[in-house]
Amino acid sequence: MLFNSIEFAIFLPVVFGLYWAVPGHLFRLRNSILLAASYFFYGYWDWRFLSLIFVSSLVDYAVGIGLTQTQLGGRRRLLLLASLIVNLGLLGVFKYYNFFIDNLVDTVTFLGVHLEPSRLELILPVGISFYTFQTMSYSIDVYRRSLKPTRDVLAFFTYVSFFPQLVAGPIERASNLLPQFSARRRFDYERAVDGLRQILWGLFKKVVIADNCAGVVDATFADSGAHGGSTLLLGAVLFAFQIYGDFSGYSDIAIGTARLFDFNLMKNFAFPYFSRDIAEFWRRWHMSLTTWFRDYLYIPLGGSRGSRSQTIRNTFIVFLVSGFWHGANWTFIAWAVLHTLFFLPLLITNRNRRHLDAIASRFPGPVEVLLILRTFLLVTLAWVFFRAESVGDAFAYFQGIASPSLLSKPDLPSKFLLLEIALMVAIEWLGRHGEHGLAPKEARFPRPLRWGGYLGLASLVLFGGGGTEDFIYFQF
DSSP states (O other): OOTTSHHHHHHHHHHHHHHHHSOTTOHHHHHHHHHHHHHHHHHHHHGGGHHHHHHHHHHHHHHHHHHHSOOOHHHHHHHHHHHHHHHHHHHIIIIIHHHHHHHHHHHHHHTTOOOOOOOOOOOOOTTHHHHHHHHHHHHHHHHTTSSOOOOOHHHHHHHHHOGGGTTTOOOOOHHHHGGGGGSOOOOOHHHHHHHHHHHHHHHIIIIIIIHHHHHHHHHHHHTGGGSOHHHHHHHHHHHHHHHHHHHHHHHHHHHHHHHHTTOOOOOOOOOGGGOSSHHHHHHHSSHHHHHHHIIIIIHHHTTTSSOHHHHHHHHHHHHHHHHHHHOSSHHHHHHHHHHHHHHHHHHHTTOTTSOOSOOOSSSOOHHHHHHHHHHHHHHHHHHHHHHSSSHHHHHHHHHHHTSGGGGSOOOOOOHHHHHHHHHHHHHHHHTTTSSSTTOOOTTTSOHHHHHHHHHHHHHHHHHSOOOOOOOGGGGO
């Protein structure tokens, strides 16, 4: 079920009404409603894949219980290994099996050996990478004894399948989200209103920005040879806004929806296109995944505690795995390698933590503007690999950008789209110190102006969208 669909517009109020109709002390009944709603939400796409969520939840719940019943190091490692094998095994079969088979065939064919292995005709389950990492982190935390396992099977299953963030994150930690299912929730009008504001802002970014960019981007990337360099560069820029509006829009809708039910999800985007270097960008982009890799991969590898060469190695591994997490295609590996090359000079010169806070002044200075534009350009060029169908297509796209036609006038999209992007950038700049673009600004804008703005955004969502498009990160 899509957030930007009529079905969800009906589904959400129904679940909201049923949930809050239950007295607060019956929080387990509320959890039952959320679990049923979450399974319906996911099964609406394809009910057969509910079995994967069920198996993953059951295995990690059982592993958590098992870890409390033994103190023997060997048995504890076996239990953790069982969790990793099941979770990564499901992910590997559905997402990576054909990738490895195809590359094996290509390799041995190059060596003169002919193979005809069987490929699996499988549909990639929506959101499998997200909920797999979420449930797997629970077992790792319990194994580390940094988290006390739960015996409440209902709370755990609801934590894994919580519908607002089930399909595309944020990738929640059990230490943050799981205890909220065992606590009494109270309806808070102000929190609910802010949740609606964040949902509205997420829908604007998805429906108005991302979906309207999608048509231009698809046409540009589908036949890059037919366009001049300036148009190709503009297409890459529009894809940068498309993927940001699409993914951060999903996160805003998820976080706002969870707030309607008195749940707090972690912030997933912190206005990354205002970053002054690549290191800052990665502290602000897809923060739940970045911190997941930091805690469960980078630090266990040694983090930055070893020699400089070891730190570089660990950083490279994290970027490489992050790229592979996004999809079974060499384009994502190339995207990750390029970001590694952007990041390493900052790491080597100890400048990777220069910009930890957002720009404080109302307007950025000339140097800050140049730094932001430089970072945005680097990120945009890397997105070409992310969007291209193959590495060869990406290089052909770059070759087109680098042609003399780069200095020609580009084929401009609708002026309304450019104005809508400018509106999004302006609103997010004003709200960059808040949780989202429309976070409360009572001291700055009078109520009539704010409500006028909300109605204007709602009108654009209803009448100015580019169609009901899937979210890009559903494929991951």
